[in-house]
Amino acid sequence: TNGVITIDPGYKNTGSCESAITFLDGEKGVLRYRGYSIEELAEKADFLEVAYLLIFGELPTAEELAKFHADIKAQSHVDEDVKKIIDGFPKSAHPMGVLSSLTSALVAFNPSSVNVDSEEEMYNAIVRIMAKFPVLTAWAYRKRVGLPLDYGDDSLGYVENFLKMMFKKPSREYESNQKVVDALDKLLILHADHEQNCSTSTVRIVGSSHAGLFVSISAGIAALWGPLHGGANQAVIEMLEAIKEDGGDTKKYMAKAKDKNDPFRLMGFGHRVYKNFDPRAKIIKKAADNILEELGIDDPVLDIAKGLEKEALEDPYFVDRKLYPNVDFYSGIIYRSMGIPVEMFTAMFALGRLPGWIAQWKEMRLNKEPIGRPRQIYTGETLRSFKDIKNR
Numbered sequence: 001t002n003g004v005i006t007i008d009p010g011y012k013n014t015g016s017c018e019s020a021i022t023f024l025d026g027e028k029g030v031l032r033y034r035g036y037s038i039e040e041l042a043e044k045a046d047f048l049e050v051a052y053l054l055i056f057g058e059l060p061t062a063e064e065l066a067k068f069h070a071d072i073k074a075q076s077h078v079d080e081d082v083k084k085i086i087d088g089f090p091k092s093a094h095p096m097g098v099l100s101s102l103t104s105a106l107v108a109f110n111p112s113s114v115n116v117d118s119e120e121e122m123y124n125a126i127v128r129i130m131a132k133f134p135v136l137t138a139w140a141y142r143k144r145v146g147l148p149l150d151y152g153d154d155s156l157g158y159v160e161n162f163l164k165m166m167f168k169k170p171s172r173e174y175e176s177n178q179k180v181v182d183a184l185d186k187l188l189i190l191h192a193d194h195e196q197n198c199s200t201s202t203v204r205i206v207g208s209s210h211a212g213l214f215v216s217i218s219a220g221i222a223a224l225w226g227p228l229h230g231g232a233n234q235a236v237i238e239m240l241e242a243i244k245e246d247g248g249d250t251k252k253y254m255a256k257a258k259d260k261n262d263p264f265r266l267m268g269f270g271h272r273v274y275k276n277f278d279p280r281a282k283i284i285k286k287a288a289d290n291i292l293e294e295l296g297i298d299d300p301v302l303d304i305a306k307g308l309e310k311e312a313l314e315d316p317y318f319v320d321r322k323l324y325p326n327v328d329f330y331s332g333i334i335y336r337s338m339g340i341p342v343e344m345f346t347a348m349f350a351l352g353r354l355p356g357w358i359a360q361w362k363e364m365r366l367n368k369e370p371i372g373r374p375r376q377i378y379t380g381e382t383l384r385s386f387k388d389i390k391n392r
């Protein structure tokens with residue numbers, strides 16, 4: 001503090017806005033979307049219904065939901081020229097980099113999406129990104145595995161059609177597995193919003209300059225990619241696999257996580273706000289048990305995860321710092337059980353978080369928030385005169 005400016009690294013104690021979208025209580029491990037508990041929504045709603053709730057503020061009537069879905073279906077295609085952009089990527093390109101690029105590129109094919117002055121224009125931009133993002137996400141995967149960039153079947157539900165777009169093989173019928181559809185639907189609901197996390201704050205600040213919705217989402221995707229944020233779900237599985245390769249030696253990794261000289265962190269553990277169990281982790285852990293049992297999969301990595309959780313919850317280092325499993329700790333185990341590769345895990349987080357980013361961007365614009373422009377405390381050189389290069 002210099003009397004006027006207070007520096008708050010990572011904004012740990014700074015509120016950036018007032019918001020009516022998501023409420024979370026870190027001490028009690030409570031999370032609600034527009035006043036509804038995520039426990040109820042995960043149990044009783046479907047993902048598109050929750051997306052509507054977050055974006056428009058109320059649970060939709062059957063007619064409202066049908067119209068929302070119909071409007072999305074009418075936009076769930078992408079200009080064929082976007083395929084030329086995807087062609088330019090190597091197969092090894094990380095899906096989050098592909099998606100951040102393609103989401104920005106979408107502006108070129110939907111130029112009207114940047115004008116959001118009327119309610120109708122804003123609705124059209126929202127419906128377009130809700131419709132086209134699942135296509136781009138599925139195509140980011142299909143590019144990696146050399147499958148044609150095809151469409152699914154829009155007589156299916158939003159999540160079911162996404163899974164078909166992901167996994168449909170040429171000249172083969174695609175059989176939906178309702179258990180997988182339900183598990184993914186629930187997982188996407190649990191990722192849908194989380195108040196002012198790093199990627200949502202990024203969406204808000206980019207949007208505050210009145211850059212369009214699509215590029216604001218693109219910036220959110222970039223922020224989510226980081227291993228300290230959404231990228232943790234990929235890092236968790238890579239850590240659990242390493243522990244498995246190491247003969248299941250969780251103690252070694254716990255010691256590394258506690259060693260101040262070792263940059264290694266127990267991925268999927270800890271949270272800026274939750275100083276109690278992340279309520280999403282509890283639901284996801286149960287859902288992981290259920291889906292693996294339903295699919296008859298015995299994934300040794302799940303047992304390692306449970307062992308690690310048990311040890312950490314009994315270890316003073318973690319207990320003193322109130323470090324508990326977060327949303328990313330068990331989610332990868334479910335994605336994997338569906339045949340989703342680890343490189344796609346953070347893209348799945350983005351698919352789930354899309355409605356939350358949209359809702360927060362919309363609230364920021366409708367509240368006419370000022371452009372985000374923080375100050376600083378200057379610690380550099382005082383005034384000095386230029387020195388000619390021959391005198392340096």
Ligand code: SDX
Nearest residue numbers: 194197228229230232257265266267268269270271272321
């Ligand atoms: C998400 O913000 C959100 O809401 C995000 C999210 C969402 O829905 O949008 O919930 C999604 O990003 C979940 C978090 C996923 N990230 C990880 O799992 C990566 C591992 N976690 C950590 O990097 C960390 O816990 C953060 C990033 C989640 C939180 O970091 P903070 O709040 O800045 O806490 P910190 O780094 O200051 O840590 C406090 C102490 C430190 O020890 P001391 O310096 O006090 O001795 O706890 C230690 C840290 O070293 N610590 C860990 C640890 N997390 C914190 N030590 C080992 N392993 C960890 N995972």
